[in-house]
Amino acid sequence: MAKYKVVFLGPEDDNLEYEKAEMSDLDVEFVKANPRSEGEAMEVVKDADAILNRAGWGSEQFIKSTKNCKVLAVYSHGFNHVDAEAATEHGMMITNGAGMCAEEVSNQAVAFTLALNRQVVQYTLQLRDGGKWNGGEFSPIEPLDEQTLGIIGFGNIGRQIARKLGAWRMNTLVYDPYCPPWLIKEYGVEQVWELNDIFKKSDYVIAIVPLNPETYHMIGKEQFDHMKESAYFINVCRGSVVDEKDLIEALNNKKFRGAGLDVFEQEPADPNNPLFSMPNVIVAPHIAGQSTRSAWLSRRRASQQVAAVLRGQRPSALQNPAVTSKLELLSSMPANEPKL
Incomplete structure (x- = not known):
């Protein structure tokens, strides 16, 4: 049994190439799911240690359904679909794709x-x-x-x-x-x-x-x-x-x-x-962030944030810093060479 369970919410045929590369030094089990309802989403993340969120889930109910989740990483700059206040109260870090586009x-x-x-x-x-x-x-x-x-x-x-x-x-x-x-x-x-x-x-x-x-x-x-x-x-x-x-x-x-x-x-x-x-x-139809680069860079950013948290580090793109008052002291996330 792996030490960490990382749940990816998004297309189930995604090969998670960048995500697996950035966490290759960690003992991680990846679980892919593309839930059709909030109830399904809550069920799949309840025992997750980290969530890679390419879907739209992020309500207070969804967040509080997790037992030990340390971090929820979104792939975009915007994270307005995630209840950051609920995450902070729950001791869950929220990270975004800062810089990816x-x-x-x-x-x-x-x-x-x-x-x-x-x-x-x-x-x-x-x-x-x-x-x-x-x-x-x-x-x-x-x-x-x-x-x-x-x-x-x-x-x-x-x-x-x-x-x-x-x-x-x-x-x-x-x-x-x-x-x-x-x-x-x-x-x-x-x-x-x-x-x-x-x-x-x-x-x-x-x-x-x-x-x-x-x-x-x-x-x-x-x-x-x-x-x-x-x-x-x-x-x-x-x-x-x-x-x-x-x-x-x-x-x-x-x-x-x-x-x-x-x-x-x-x-x-x-x-x-x-x-x-x-x-x-x-x-334009909300395409400002699109390019061939931002498509893969968003994956690298999200997976680097999750990897940092699982290593006991403070993620560089933390969006609810007040949550750290509820957590053990974290070391700073260093600059690392990309794995892929």
């Missing part, structure tokens, strides 16, 4: 910024849908190096956005009350202390924060009412960070010029969502 999501934000600035989609559709040739239809096009970028959230991805759009010499503002001052200085950005100030001062506002009780609907009518009529709003994090009804109303009322949206409150989104038919809105 920072380049990809920041690239999507940059792509939206450039496409909105140059009106790429609008002019493509102008020519495709009837062959009209009118280079002034979507003017004016302002020079990016004279525009102000506002970033809401200055974590891994927010910093990548600042670095990349800094190449266009944009003036960059940041709203993130949890960002230490040395990072603000290092990236040469200006920190603002009121959320509304980002909307007042910016020509492009990019939201890149985790979804949690603090950030749910943090952006709505009040913020949109502060925007310049010439400004754009971009969301590449989670749809429910924004009150979508307020967003639709603001766009209908021309409170600002347009938007780039990778995420929506309901996903898959309703095909009749009015955002899809607005000519000044460009959209």
